[in-house]
Amino acid sequence: MTADKLSPGMQQYLDIKQHYPDAFLLFRMGDFYELFYDDAVNAAQILEISLTSRNKNAENPIPMAGVPYHSAQQYIDVLVESGYKVAIAEQMEDPKEAKGVVKREVVQVITPGTVVDSSKPDSENNFLAALDRADGLYGLAYMDLVTGEFQVTSLSDFALVCGEIRNLRAREVVLGYELPEAEEQVLAGQMNLLLSQVDQALEDVQLLGDGLSKTEHQAAGKLLEYVHRTQMRELSHLKKAHHYEIRDFLQMDYASKASLDLTENARTGKKHGSLYWLMDETKTAMGGRLLRAWIQQPLIDRKRIVRRQNIVQDFLDHFFERSDLTESLKGVYDIERLASRVSFGKTNPKDLLQLAATLGNVPQIKAILQGMDSPHLAGLVEQMDEIPELAGLIDAAISPDAPHVITEGNIIQTGFDERLDKYRVIMRDGTGWIADMESKEREASGISNLKIEYNKKDGYYFHVTNSQLARVPSHFFRKATLKNSERFGTEELARIEGEMLEAREKSANLEYEIFMRIREEAGKYIQRLQSLATALATVDVLQSFAAVAEQQHLVRPDFTEERELRIEKGRHAVVEKVMGAQSYIPNSIVLDAATDIQLITGPNMSGKSTYMRQLAIIVIMAQMGSYVPAESASLPIFDAIFTRIGAADDLVSGQSTFMVEMMEANRAIRQASQHSLILFDELGRGTATYDGMALAQAIIEYIHDRTGAKTLFATHYHELTDLEHSLNRLENVHVATLEKDGQVTFLHKIEPGPADKSYGIHVAKIAGMPEDLLERADSILTMLEGQDRQSPAASPNPPTPAVRPQVSEQISLFAEEPENPVLEDLRQLDLYNMTPLEVLTAVAEMKKKL
Template sequence: MAKEKLSPGMQQYLDIKANYPDAFLLFRMGDFYELFYEDAVKAAQILEISLTSRNKNAENPIPMAGVPYHSAQQYIDSLIEAGYKVAVAEQMEDPKQAVGVVKREVVQVITPGTVVDSSKPASENNFLVALDVLERTYGLAYMDLVTGEFRVTSLTSFAQACGEIKNLRARELVLGYDLEEEEEQVLSKQMNLLLSPQAEILDDVHLLDSDLSHLEHQVAGKLLAYVHRTQLRQLQHLKKVQSYQIRDFLKMDYATKSSLDLTENARTGKKHGSLYWLMDETKTAMGTRLLRSWIQQPLIDLEQIKQRQDIVELFLANFFERNDLAESLKGVYDLERLASRVSFGKTNPKDLLQLARTLGNVPQIRGILESLDQPALASLISELDPISELADLIDGAISPDAPLLITEGNIIKTGFNQTLDKYRLILREGTSWIAELEAKERENSAISNLKIDYNKKDGYYFHVTNSQLAHVPSHFFRKATLKNSERFGTEELAKIEGEILEARERSANLEYEIFMDIRSEVANYIQRLQNLAQALARVDVLQAFALVAEKEHLVRPTFTKKSLILIEKGRHPVVEKVLGAQSYIPNSISLAEDSHIQLITGPNMSGKSTYMRQLAMIVILAQMGSYVPAEAVQIPIFDAIFTRIGAADDLVSGQSTFMVEMMEANRALAEASSNSLILFDELGRGTATYDGMALAQAIIEYIHHHIGAKTLFATHYHELTDLEETLPQLENVHVATLEKDGQVTFLHKIESGPADKSYGIHVAKIAGLPEDLLVRADKILTELENREQTLSKEKTVEGQQLSLFEEKSNPVLEDLAALDLNNMTPLEAMTALADLKKKL
């Protein structure tokens, strides 16, 4: 449509929209937010709202859709959930007083990474991530706009950056550089991230640490600039950026965390069935978020781990105090979110009342901890700042029955402000003044039905019917004439009306001003509130650790500087919780200093994967500072866990199971150290048998010769068990089975030595395959085994065998060949023969 034909309002819309081309523009017009043009067409489809048009009779009507302003949040949530941005343009002046078109401005841009008012559970963080690159090093910064958390790190590769973005479960990525086509494919298509370019840097000296590297400063500054560009306000609750390194915590990539079901069940995507689900006995939203963070980032610093363990032990030993603590924490609201609402200018009276109740619980929580009188709690107690002056201010000012809206009055307590009390007295007594005046004039005028009424147009007035007009006193003056009656006023009524209306208007305005002053005062305490929130969250998580330890019969692990693992009757806590303690079979795990690799053989479905995951769970829990599921545990501090457990294609990126398997194996081989833990399950099964077997053996040998990491390697290649003879740091274990009358029972028990055979056909039987099919499979298996035995005896070319593995020397044959029979007595010969038989 030509520019000159547009109304001033539509021209204003287009001018604002030009600044936000990548966002839906919600344009406030009266009681609705309107969308126009392409925005209206797309929003109508996504939100399932009516699509109409502006200027319907014009040659080119403008598509239009709208949502009521009072219920706009649910529509904004839907657009954000679908991965879009929303710019909200508000009316910046009263339309009644506006000259010409009403002034409008965008007051906030809401994006998937910056949403603060949503239906998202308070227990989850919503991280906005920024990525930049400098000389092949990647800078990554992330922020939770609700809690104010702000962190930055440097990463060595794009793959590592993608892994960290996945770990943070980000939905939006702020980009500080121009992506290569392949990178854009990964981030946008495979990882489904909303990409938001940001070139400018906001150099905030209060939030950006001077110790940051140039790259970290750059990416953190771009993230800050993007946040301020979208939020369009000062955000007092943002914390000073903290630099961290992946190596500061137990290193686990996204695939490892997913395969171990740490924060969600990989199969269902739900919390149930994850370690997070098992451990979440927290009482506060802050504690739940911190628990999730601790699970994602277990410690590698022994002193920090022991500090947590000491407090858990203390809570376990003091049952009644721990129960009181849990009850007190139930009254604690989400201080981090309350602080952010203050910063965003969205605090309502209910928020302040929740804040006061939380602060009121702090002395009780602190008192419980002080009663335990233990040095381990001293640091934590000192951080429990009750901020009593703020609690007193809110308790003294805000009415417990205050409404949510801050413009309706009845927010401030009587007695807090003298002027407000005076207005309230007038409003309260004005009703009786009106009643007294009405009675007096009725009696003096002898008009029996004389009464005082009120409407917005005429104010207070005496209502007199036409039949009584002759009795109207001379001091009455006419205000309005109706068909059957007239309305009159008096000087006394006008005076009362003036006082009442002034009190009503000014009291509402004064209450609003008082509330805004209190909100400003609360803003001065944001940093102290955030520090208190962190302390309360730590108390909450540690009491949860103690409760879980008690309920699930966990023990305190000990750490050793030696490279050994001693776990007595260990358990996989989540599997045990799901199955029930009566059904779960514990397993001990032992790897001595000179034994680094356990080769695990045994049938499928017998528990090899659970055994491996059990070790990972125990390590993660131990390094979180939690107790662990076993009767006794002694382990070293691990620097990383690498896993390849379970099969999964990555169809989006076109990678087969085998390719994913090899990539994850390569990551472990490239990054693991002698202090790492490696868990490989059935590696090599995605290709031909000999290919897979060759790769599996080569990987085992590489770990043995070049890495020396503690490794559990589950395999169905029985031929690999021969490696125990050539690799001194490898030992065979197997899953025990009970076979009787052709029926096989999996005992789920790990024992020393290799498995004697596979039980694939028995698993197929359990799965319910047809009986005749199983009989045929058993016959084919027998034929194959007989053929293999025949082939293994036949030499091919000199010095080679059909077996994948080189022929091993036999010590008995070597001893026999060394015997000097010509110089032995018959007794010596018989003794030597007996020794050889014993060796066999």
Template sequence: MANEKISPGMQQYLDIKADYPDAFLLFRMGDFYELFYDDAVKAAQLLEIGLTSRNKNAENPIPMAGVPHHSAQQYIDILVDLGYKVAIAEQMEDPKQAVGVVKREVVQVITPGTAVDSSKPDNSNNFLVAIDKSQHQYALSYMDLSTGEFYVTELQDFASVRSEIQNLKSKEVVIGCELSEEEKHMLTKQMNLLLSEEYDMFDDVQLVDNKLTELEIKVAGKLLQYVHRTQKRELSHLQAVLHYEIKDYLQMTYATKSSLDLLENARTSKKHGSLYWLLDETKTAMGMRLLRTWIDRPLVNQEAIEQRQDIIQVFLDQFFERTDLSESLKGVYDIERLASRVSFGKANPKDLLQLGQTLTQIPVIKAILESFDARELDSLVNDIDPLPELESLIRSAIDPEASATITEGGIIKTGFDERLDHYRQVMREGTSWIADIEAKERQASGISTLKIDYNKKDGYYFHVTNSNLSLVPEHFFRKATLKNSERFGTAELAKIEGDMLEAREQSSDLEYSIFMRIREQVERYIQRLQHLAKTIATVDVLQSLAVVAETNHYVRPRFNNQQVIAIDQGRHAVVEKVMGIQEYIPNSIHFDHQTDIQLITGPNMSGKSTYMRQLALTAVMAQIGSFVAADTVDLPLFDAIFTRIGAADDLISGQSTFMVEMMEANHAIQRASDKSLILFDELGRGTATYDGMALAQSIIEYIHDKVGAKTMFATHYHELTELSTSLQHLVNVHVAILEKDGEVTFLHKISEGPADKSYGIHVAKIAGLPSQLLSRADAILTDLEAHSAKLTGESEKESTQLVPPIASDSNVQEQLSLFSDEENNGVIERLRSTDLMNLTPMQAMNLVFELKNML
């Protein structure tokens, strides 16, 4: 390329591209955005558009691809969704008036964390995160460019940073410091995030308070710098940064939130089947986003929780007023996003009409809230600012039939601007004025064929044939002479023609300038609009929680400081909603102040996990401020919830089920306090039996002796039930079973005391395994139990320890003697040669099938 002559236009492209090497550069050329070189090759593949070339006859043609400027947004969305950046280079002057190459500049860089203009409507937040660190501390700041929200906090370690980024569901992280290769790998490869570097700070004292720590000021400043560098405009909608502390909310890792299906169903990644789906009766996009935030960050402050409960109670007590309130909220558009579009300079007439329509609803909403006549609503009522002057401006200025485009006229209401009204009158009535002049001059001159015509060269003119030239009045002046006729003008016709041409040319420009002036006026109200949006969103979420509470017969939870859990006839709210209230079997959960641990035994499929999740979900709902699914509920305020429910390999980081189990167990044990809730389901099953049992027992003992958190520990190790004799704060509960004539029914009810056996074969029967296989399993189980009883009797003489010793070779030989008949020798040899501990589930099933065939 160095030996080839580059055209001035391509040199301009290369100069701009050099400043944006990490972005696709969309280079405006007339009606298209063009891409060149590697950008073109890659974009053609990703966007499925044609790949051509510039200077096709050259030795090395330049690859080229393009998209129409009017439909570019859909292509930008695809690239950004795939994790790329897109730089938009616009023509900064009229090509007709340009001398040489048209001047072009990048006017915006759109990235996964700054995208606000998606062609796909989405009401959820898009948080851009920045991280920085000092020697022993991390700081994290995040912002939603589409709403102006801006937050900052300090975190103790990178694990907390990672968890917060996961909770925020960020797509892009701005790095303001050097990270280790391991940390970068974790963010890019494991979490699939785009990393962008920013080491400069944007100093804005209005947005970043100097009361923050030095590290928080640095990370917030770097986030602001990155946003201003990519967006290249003043962003008047950005709100002052708010400091928050993780400990100010109920702490839960991303894994915990996922296992509890808080914001989406973990299995489907859809809203349906989540707590968010259950609680969402919101009517506005702002309310929907706020509800997600409340679910993601339940409170730990009892007074704040009870304020929410009080308002929900008021809404429940006054059904008709609440119904009116819900209806009135349906007319409210997304004020936060509309305000940001105004700030970005992208608001169109439709946006302002939506804002105006919303503002007409605000006095109605305020009046309905006042009609409740409840002091609990006073602060909300006082925070509602109707902005009548802004509503009046939009109503008087914007035509209700205005289109979304701002350059083609028809957007400003008649009566708003005198000059525009005059232009419109001229355009509307000009034709009839010309017809009137034609008729008047025909009669005055006596030329019966006199008529007015128009062309681009001469404008409007009187057409007079040669035979009538003697009758032409003196006030006519010649404009052109033809072979058989002449063209004349008059001062009156010239004036009307001038008015009409001016009206036609200037009307759209005048409307555009009026609209831009109105948009500037609206921009002055952004902060008040954002405050109004927060208040309306809060009203919306609280009415939503009231509707859900009434529909599902939820009760108001109480809180105690004695660390007592008392839930009578509680239900897992989401499972109940999916199943239907008639089919769901409720369970009571009781921990007195002396009880810290419930050890839960019983077969899989019987409801242990649902019972455990029920407690966690009830706690989360209660600390959101929501009413809950039970007859009565009295809870302590938890500071954190830790879960290990369900087994799954972490394929991305290459960690086994057991490693994930141990890491999550460690996270809980290290961070839990006596005010936390821990849920462990079948911990230890990912390793050998005695390994797992030993670890499970020691974890229970450690939580009991050192942590003191309220804990539910479900296990299939029945031997652990003996711990209730040595640990005074542990109690046994089990899933009740109805056994009759060899048939087993799981009652999904929790009862006191330990389970007497595991019923694993009955679960296998429900799963549909062949009857011959099940009969054989029954026979083997009977033999093993008889043999185990013999061994246990002997070992009790030698040892009183809870967890039995690892079996010796002779024990193994003795157990294998169960298969001592000669025809089963092949089975024995196959078992001896198999490493059972390292089989995948599929390999294990194949082994069982193979052994069955051998038998």
């Protein structure tokens, strides 16, 4: 449509929309947020709302859809969860006082990475990441707009960048450089991230400070620019950008964390069945978030780990005090989020009451910690800032029954403000004054049914029916005439009405002003509240560690300077909790200074993967500062964990299971050090037998000779067990089985030495395969085992295995009697047309085949 055909309101919409082309524009019109044109068409489909049109009779009616303003948040949540941006255009003036079109402006842009009023559980962070590049390095900054957390690091290659973004579970990335097509395909195509371009950095000395590299400074500055551009307000709760190195924590890539079910069950996507589920005995939302962070980033600093262990021990030694502590923590609200609401100007009276309730619990929490009289707790005790002046202000000012809304009064306590109290006396007593006046005038006039009534048009008035008009006193003046009655006023009634209406209006305005002053005052304490929140969350997580240690019978691990690992009767605590302690069979794990690799053989379903995961979970729990599921544990401090457990096809990026497997293995052998832990499960199964076996052996030899990492390598290639003779730091272990009368029982117990057979057919039997199929498989297995097969693992550098016919070429799986292929060769010989030498050569070839 041309501009001259548009109404002023629609022109205003288009003028605003051109500045936000990549966002759904919610345009406030009265009690609705309206969307127009393509926004309306697309939103109607996504939100499942009605699509109508503006100017229906026009040649080109404008598509239109709308949502009520009071319930708009649920629709905004759906759009943002679907990966879109939403721009909110509000009316900036009262429509009754506006001259012409009501002035409207965008007051906030909500994106997947900047959601504040989140529908996510309180224990989850919502990180917004920013990426820049300079001098051959990537600068990565990320922020949680709700908690104010602000972190920055440098990374050397794009794979590390992707891994860190995956670990953060970020949904949006701010780009500060021109992204190559290949990188865009990974971020937008494969990782499904919303990408937003920002070219200018916001220089903020207070938030950026010193200590950041040039690349980090650019990434952090562009992140700040994007946040201020979308939120359009000062954000006083943002913390100073903190530089970190990924090597400061136990390194695990996204695939490893997923395969170990750290924060969610990889199969279900739920919390249940994860390490987080096991460890979460926290009582606060802040503690839940911190626990997630500690699981994602275990420590490698021995002093920090031991400091946490000491506090856990203190909590275990003081059962009754810990019980009182957990009760006190139940009264602690999410003051990190409350502080952000103050900064965003979204605080309501209920928020301030929750803040005061939390501050009211701090003295008790502090006293409990002091009563435990432990030097390990001294630092946390010092951080327990009671902020009595803020707590006292809120308690004195805000009514315990205050509503959520801040414009309708009944927020401020009586006795807090003298003017407000005066207004309330007038409003309360004014009703009595009017009742007294009504009684007095009824008696003086003799009008038995004289009443004082009220409506918005006429205010307070005396209602007199026509039959009583002769008795109306002279000081009454007429206000309105109706068919059967008239309305009268008096100077005294007008005075009381004026005082009451003024008190009502001024009271609501005054309460709003007082509340805003209190909110502004609360804003001065944001940094102290954030520091207190960190201390409370830390106490919560460490008491949770103690509670879990008590419930699950965990022990305190020791850390050794030697490259030696000893776990007595270790358990996979998550599996044990799901199965029940009576059903779980513990296993000891010993990798002494002379042993780097355990080669694990044994049947499927026997517990090899659980044994491997058990070690990883114990290491992670130990380096978090938690106790571990074992009778005793002595561990080195690992710098990284690499796993290749249960790879699957990555169809989006066009990679097969085997390719994913090889990529994960490649990351491990290239990045691992002698202080790392590697867990490889059934490596090499995704290709032909000899290919897989050769790759598996070469990888084992490479780790043994070059990497030196502690490694568990589970395999079905029994031929690889011969490596024990040539690799002096490798030992064989196997999963024990009990075989009796043709029935096999898996004992789930790891014992020294190699397994004697695979028991694959027994597993197929457990799975319910048809009996005749199992019998046929058994006969085929017997025949194959009778063939002389050379192991490629017989020596460190085995000869290339001879090419053999595939089993499918040797026999038909459903034939009654398989025929030897040499018989067919014999039938094909044309003896009468062959020389004696040719016959001799043919027979020699047949003998060779046999």
